[in-house]
Amino acid sequence: MVSCLKNPHSKETRQSLLTFQAVTSLTDGQPTVGEIGTWVFNQESIMRTLVEMIIIDELPFRFEEGIGFRRFIAIACPRFIVSSSQSPRKLFARVGLRDVFSVTVDNASSNDTAMGFLKKKLVSWGSSTVREKYLHMRCIAHILNLVVQDGLKDCDSSVKKVREVVRYVRNSPARLKKFKDLADWLSIEQRSSLCLDVPTRWNSTYLMLQSALTYQKVFESLESDCSFKSNLGNSIPDFMDWKSVGSLVQLLKCFYDMTIRISDSLYVTSNTFFTGISDLYCLVKGMVEVGGAVGVMGKNMKTKFEKYWGDVEKMNLMIFFANILDPRDKLEYMPTQFNHMYGEEKGKPFYDKVVAALAELFDDYSTSASSTVSSVPSVPVSVQATSASSVSVGKPQHFLKSQIKKQRLESGGKKQTELDMYLSEGIVEEEEYFDILGWWKINSARFPVLSKLARDVLAIPISTVAS
Structure with missing residues (x-):
């Protein structure tokens, strides 16, 4: 009866179907060449895959309730029961x-x-x-x-002029074609297309100015065009405007490279956070000292910088822990960096607070590690004088040493911890491609507790999924 096609319940059988299965996982969003195999419908398996998609593609829970998704599933897999968004949430809860x-x-x-x-x-x-x-x-x-966005909120006239000429060219397909033909005639290598910025995203402004500078000669050649001149009038950038934009692009490139460096997802970045903050402070301070329009930008940036990173008390100290747990840095440079950023009056207390907090966190990890290991009861050494065969040998020297250690600790002596040992050793020589997690894995035998702490701290992501 189960195999009968006229039986209404036969569709519930787990009969295998032919399908193409991927040989390897998806690469760059493109499916790999598959081989023929069998497939069995499984509601729970599809639900798990749906949850994975929500995580990987950073989708909201309500995505499952969308009309478009339901229509897609109705065609792709009609047997899959689309439930409310509570199902993925329950799966997450597991x-x-x-x-x-x-x-x-x-x-x-x-x-x-x-x-x-x-x-x-x-x-x-x-x-x-x-x-x-x-x-x-x-x-x-x-x-x-x-x-950086606060620094660019009062852009000078040069940036606005470049934005206007870029908008003028891009607003018409005919103008854009003429622009590209002129670039070919002037033998300008078109590495990047002309792009318009989004005012709320400073990195797009940087990319717009950078691409516009590539075609500076083309824009200057367009000045002889009557329509170009009549439509833009005083909005056409002159030589000094292009020079000002060129200086700004060089400055923004530092911030852009910094963002790319700390936002990478292919290697650990948390150990570079404090270095990035320190570099940012130096850049902003230099801008303020230059004065003029750049100085105004620098002051705006400095105000925003101090709001978030001007006081260690308001910062997550993991930023500093990750830097200390980088064997190339440890505590070698941090005191000087603190004094440079916050002044000697504040820098020293801030530094002491960070070191004390790291020691506290290490002690917490040590306590957790020791609680998982069952304690071995000590066996007292007993010596009986009745006969040589009845003497309990044990480990008298070990017992004696443990007593001496106990007395030393009670008298004020301090046992050296893994953290103390790690910090007392010299720093690792600078390496361009340094596998920091690999280093801690290799040294996990020497620093079992500290290596666990290091792996947790260094695994801090730059960002997470927004609900």
């Missing part, structure tokens, strides 16, 4: 959140409330109160974007 180390989000005020709630939840589930201090990580790239 994963659990008890081992969350940090959550990186942007600087929206609603995230502060959400992180406060999550901290209380994790503590109630038994998470360490010490570690929960560092749960909320503000996105470094987002703050950098805000800093």
Whole structure:
């Protein structure tokens, strides 16, 4: 009866179907060459894949309820039951959140409330109160974007003129074709197309100015065109405007490269956060000292910089821990960097606070590690004088040493921890391509507890999925 095609329940059988299965995983969004195989409908398996898609593509839970998605599923896999968004959420709940180390989000005020709630939840589930201090990580790239954006909010007339001529050329297909033909005639290699910026995204302004500078000679040649001159009038940039834009592009390139460097997803970036912040401070300080239009930009940036990174008390100290746990840096440069950024009066207390907080976090990891290892009861050494065969040999020297250690600790002596040993060793010579996680893996036998802490700290992402 189950195999009968006229049986209404026969569609529920797990009969295999022919399909092309991927030989390897998807690469660059393109499916690889497949080989023929069999496929069996599985509601739960498809639901799990849907959850993976929501995570990878950073989609909202309500995506499953969309009309477009339901129409697509009705054609692609009619047997799949599209439920409400509660199903993916229940599947997420199975994963659990008890081992969350940090959550990186942007600087929206609603995230502060959400992180406060999550901290209380994790503590109630038994998470360490010490570690929960560092749960909320503000996105470094987002703050950098805000800093530079404040500097560009009062763009000078040169930037506005370049924006106008770019808009004029791009607004007409005929003008754009004429522009490209003129670029060919002037033998200008067209590495990038002419692009228009989005005022709220400073990096797009940088890319617009950079591409416009490539075609500076083309724009200058267009000045002889009557329609070009009549339509733009005083909005046409002159030699001094192009020079000003060129200087600005060189400056913005530093910020752009910094953003790319700390936003990469193919290698660890958390150990570079403090270096990036320090570099940003030097750039902003230099802009303020230059004066003029650049100085005004620098002052705006400095104000925003100090709002987020002007006080260590308001920062997540993981930024500094990750730098210390980089064996190429440790504590070699940090005191000088603190004094340079915050002055000697504030720099020294800030530095001491960071070192003390790292020691506290290491002690928390040590306590967790020791609690997982069952303690071995000590066996007292007993010596009986009745006969030689009845003497319990044991380890008298080991027992004696342990007693001496105990007395030394009670008298004020301090045992050297893994953290002390790590910091007392010299720094690793600078390497261009340094596998920091690989280094900690190799040295995990020497620093078992510290290596666990390092892997957790260094794995902090630059950003996370926004709900």
